[in-house]
Amino acid sequence: MGLLLAENKDFIHLSKAGMHVLSLGSQEQRAIKDINGADRMIHSLESCNFLKVDRNNYLVFECSKPDGRAVSVQQEYSKGDGSGEETLFQHLLSVKLCEVTLRELLLFNSLYVCKTLSEIIDIVNDQPDPQVFYKSFLELNGTNMVSILSFDSRSMSYLLSDQFAQHFSKEYPLFYRNKI
Amino acid sequence: MYLHLPHQTHQSQNVANVTAKEVDINDEYQIASIKSVIYDQEEKFYYVLSNKFEEKLGFFVIKVSEKDPSDKRFLIKWKNKLDIGDPNMFILRNYESKLKELIVSYKTIYINTYNVICMDVSVEDDQLMIFRHESF
Numbered sequence: 001m002g003l004l005l006a007e008n009k010d011f012i013h014l015s016k017a018g019m020h021v022l023s024l025g026s027q028e029q030r031a032i033k034d035i036n037g038a039d040r041m042i043h044s045l046e047s048c049n050f051l052k053v054d055r056n057n058y059l060v061f062e063c064s065k066p067d068g069r070a071v072s073v074q075q076e077y078s079k080g081d082g083s084g085e086e087t088l089f090q091h092l093l094s095v096k097l098c099e100v101t102l103r104e105l106l107l108f109n110s111l112y113v114c115k116t117l118s119e120i121i122d123i124v125n126d127q128p129d130p131q132v133f134y135k136s137f138l139e140l141n142g143t144n145m146v147s148i149l150s151f152d153s154r155s156m157s158y159l160l161s162d163q164f165a166q167h168f169s170k171e172y173p174l175f176y177r178n179k180i
Numbered sequence: 181m182y183l184h185l186p187h188q189t190h191q192s193q194n195v196a197n198v199t200a201k202e203v204d205i206n207d208e209y210q211i212a213s214i215k216s217v218i219y220d221q222e223e224k225f226y227y228v229l230s231n232k233f234e235e236k237l238g239f240f241v242i243k244v245s246e247k248d249p250s251d252k253r254f255l256i257k258w259k260n261k262l263d264i265g266d267p268n269m270f271i272l273r274n275y276e277s278k279l280k281e282l283i284v285s286y287k288t289i290y291i292n293t294y295n296v297i298c299m300d301v302s303v304e305d306d307q308l309m310i311f312r313h314e315s316f
Contacts (some may be wrong), residue, residue: 002285004270004283008199011296013294015316017316020294024281024298026274026277058309061311063315063316064293064315064316073285075307076306076308077307078257154205
């Protein structure tokens with residue numbers, strides 16, 4: 001069962017699993033409290049509009065995938081004429097949105113408090129598993145640390161080296177449109 | 181499904197009788213398995229969500245004029261071969277940005293996902309889909 005709240009423009013979906021809330025309004029994000037009283041940030045679907053390559057693209061939020069949430073940018077088009085006309089979709093790109101862990105948050109905070117570039121490079125090079133730099137997070141406005149650190153060529157040459165090729169995939173590009 | 185529509189017949193120059201015209205929209209638009217209908221009071225249009233078009237399963241939304249059933253337009257003809265159930269339709273209006281959005285939600289049978297689709301119906305365009313959210 002679904003219902004729409006006119007004031008916040010939230011869509012509520014009730015199921016056996018519980019209640020899902022989708023923010024359909026224009027407000028990018030707002031703070032809420034979950035069932036346990038913990039602070040949460042709810043991001044509207046519109047907040048991911050920056051991913052669109054063209055104004056006419058549409059976004060698919062795939063939250064039923066077994067390996068996590070992904071946002072796909074697709075282009076709607078029509079094929080055929082008259083009654084034989086059909087709506088089809090062309091896939092353009094996908095971004096996998098990961099849930100941030102406390103360790104990852106502490107690492108990001110360490111990067112932001114660095115005063116010199118060499119300190120940032122040291123932290124990047126010290127990571128045994130650099131996967132955290134390729135992950136996209138809502139906490140980083142839907143982008144990843146590789147894009148944020150792209151101003152520094154030495155960090156880039158390390159993170160984009162062939163030794164980490166297993167982390168690069170055609171399905172989920174590392175570089176895409178972002179808010180930064 | 182039948183729509184009763186007002187139809188004017190002029191018997192003389194001054195007198196107008198209003199009678200009903202009944203249209204079977206299943207036959208008229210070759211649709212079946214109508215899941216939901218919503219009426220837009222502002223524009224005097226119906227939005228019809230159907231699961232079948234030309235005997236093919238999918239997601240079909242038709243905008244039909246209240247006054248003239250032949251004045252219709254398919255907003256989407258997505259032949260995804262999926263049965264749908266538990267549908268809801270809403271019209272979301274933003275008077276500041278002059279946006280009118282049609283929110284359609286449904287569950288897909290067998291694969292058990294719940295979909296929420298947002299379409300921009302304020303423009304006469306072919307690309308109306310804005311968002312689709314798919315979850316369990």
